[in-house]
Amino acid sequence: DAGVIQSPRHEVTEMGQEVTLRCKPISGHNSLFWYRQTMMRGLELLIYFNNNVPIDDSGMPEDRFSAKMPNASFSTLKIQPSEPRDSAVYFCASTVTSGPYEQYFGPGTRLTVT
Amino acid sequence: TQLLEQSPQFLSIQEGENLTVYCNSSSVFSSLQWYRQEPGEGPVLLVTVVTGGEVKKLKRLTFQFGDARKDSSLHITAAQPGDTGLYLCAVSSGTYKYIFGTGTRLKVLA
Numbered sequence: 001d002a003g004v005i006q007s008p009r010h011e012v013t014e015m016g017q018e019v020t021l022r023c024k025p026i027s028g029h030n031s032l033f034w035y036r037q038t039m040m041r042g043l044e045l046l047i048y049f050n051n052n053v054p055i056d057d058s059g060m061p062e063d064r065f066s067a068k069m070p071n072a073s074f075s076t077l078k079i080q081p082s083e084p085r086d087s088a089v090y091f092c093a094s095t096v097t098s099g100p101y102e103q104y105f106g107p108g109t110r111l112t113v114t
Numbered sequence: 115t116q117l118l119e120q121s122p123q124f125l126s127i128q129e130g131e132n133l134t135v136y137c138n139s140s141s142v143f144s145s146l147q148w149y150r151q152e153p154g155e156g157p158v159l160l161v162t163v164v165t166g167g168e169v170k171k172l173k174r175l176t177f178q179f180g181d182a183r184k185d186s187s188l189h190i191t192a193a194q195p196g197d198t199g200l201y202l203c204a205v206s207s208g209t210y211k212y213i214f215g216t217g218t219r220l221k222v223l224a
Binding site for chain 1: 145147154155156157158159162164202204206210211212214215216217
């Protein structure tokens with residue numbers, strides 16, 4: 001049974017370039033989260049979707065970050081233009097909207113912006 | 115803003131030893147979760163608790179939750195190298211939003 005799938009696993013790009021991270025949630029899950037993890041700040045929620053609709057984007061750092069969920073099986077997180085301080089591991093997680101929101105995380109995308 | 119503190123930050127022990135790590139919240143929470151994250155992977159949920167004073171066991175792992183619903187501990191008996199990883203706790207006030215601690219990095223030496 002496939003878990004949450006993220007691509008790419010690693011991304012190295014130059015400052016100013018556009019970066020797109022992809023996520024396929026677990027089939028049947030109707031909630032999706034994007035997180036960012038750094039040594040300094042730990043795991044931070046960027047945006048939360050419920051039934052493909054963005055519910056809470058208060059964690060998105062600035063306008064350079066955008067996220068979409070065109071259907072129940074696909075989401076993207078885009079950074080344009082990228083900056084070195086965006087370097088981090090980005091995780092996607094999915095769950096069903098019932099009970100205590102037990103999240104299933106993907107393997108993450110390690111982003112390095114030089 | 116709810117603050118979450120985990121201790122210790124780092125722990126290195128020999129195989130077979132017992133250990134306890136802690137998670138303390140500045141506010142009362144509705145539910146608390148413990149995750150384990152291995153290098154290069156995403157966090158994996160170990161347990162969810164919603165009742166103050168509750169104790170849950172998962173093989174060699176024992177999770178205790180404070181009566182006041184502001185703290186929790188994770189005790190590992192006879193640690194094994196496979197227990198190595200980053201242990202994260204996360205708390206929620208009853209919504210989708212979980213606040214994660216910065217974790218305890220455990221290394222179990224063979």
